[in-house]
Amino acid sequence: MCDACDCGHVHIHEHPPHSPLTKGGQRGVKTVDVNQSLLKANNEAAVNNRQHFTDRGILAINLISSPGSGKTTLLEKTVEVLKDEISIGVLEGDIETALDAERIRAKGVPAEQLTTGGACHLDASQVHKGFHFLEHHLHGKKLDVLFIENVGNLVCPSFFDLGEHVRVVLISVPEGHDKPVKYPKAIRTSQLLIISKADLVQYFDFDISKIKKDALALNPSMKIIVTSAKTGEGMDEWIEFLKTNLKQK
Amino acid sequence: MHEVSIALGMVDELYRIARKNNAERISSVKLKIGKMSGIVTDSLKFAFDAVKLEHPLLSRAEIIIEEVPLVYECNDCHVSFDAADIYFPSCGVCGSRNLRLVSGEEQHIESVEVTD
Secondary structure, eight states, rough: OTTTTOOOOOOOOOOOSSSSGTTTTTTEEEEEEEEEETTTTHHHHHHHHHHHHHTTTTTEEEESSSSSSSSSHHHHHHHHHHHHTTTTTEEEEESOOOOHHHHHHHHSOOOOEEEEEOOOSOOOOHHHHHHHHHHHTTTTOOSEEEEEEESSOOSSGGGGGSSOOOEEEEEGEEEEETTTHHHHHHTOOOOOOEEOGGGGGTTTTOOOOHHHHHHHHOOTTTTEEEOOOTTTHHHHHHHHHHHHHTTTT | OOOHHHHHHHHHHHHHHHTTOOOOOEEEEEEETTTTSOHHHHHHHHHHHHHHGGGGGTTOOOOEEEEOEEEEEEEETOEEEEEEEESSOOTTTTTOEEEEEEEEEEEEEEEEEEEE
């Protein structure tokens, strides 16, 4: 917007690096100490979300991974096992389409699709709005677990606290065992690493001991579960992990 | 790509700071970005310079970035050191991997120069 004539058009003005007014010591110029996070607004919204979930006894889990690592499949399998035992709700983050929310609803649990329209990650305010939409489908029913499936991306989602209690990162066998060192922030900020599609390990040069060693070097307290939604490997351990976290709530 | 979201969040924050200080114009923004913050400083500058043009308050604002080194303290021999290895650091004196991060993850707005 043009700030000189207020005409409403975008102009590119040529200015010297410092206009005379902004030089130190000039009238009306002052330095304001701020010292706050660049992500302050998101972090505050995340704190509110977490409190909201905690107050309602809901365990919130943020699932992050590359596209196609098997987040939605893991959720489908989890719902199949647990839906008669605990009350589950799902927020599905994607750039476009409601395909994933439809897959989850087909399993008989409420799901709300959050389409970011291009953004490569969810943020805390989207989760806030999405959760209120989800609450409409619950008709007063209490949730035990809220899964938030992030946009498929191993980089940007790791920067945005959504107000979850637990962050889970998935890395599938076809992606390669070098992913923890290439995407360290996703590993460092997660409490659980799920190595998915373990049934494919015989077809890939995938070193399970190396990925475990690298992940633990980056995050010594991280728990690691090797799974296959196809064969059911590791699913008991994953369900146990969920139940343990639910009890601790 | 999250740098665009961060730049947009920064714009909102700068509006709040300007309102609080009755400022009409922001001329510079000092940021502290750690070596291990995961923020690409060139991308953040590029994103901010693109979005600021839509905002009279910020159209002349310049970003000044102080990059903060990655410093650890060894929990075993208590020495502090600049880490050369971002991901798998070990103590330069005793070789321990039992370390405490002192700095390097910063992603802060430190100060803002405003004109009223």
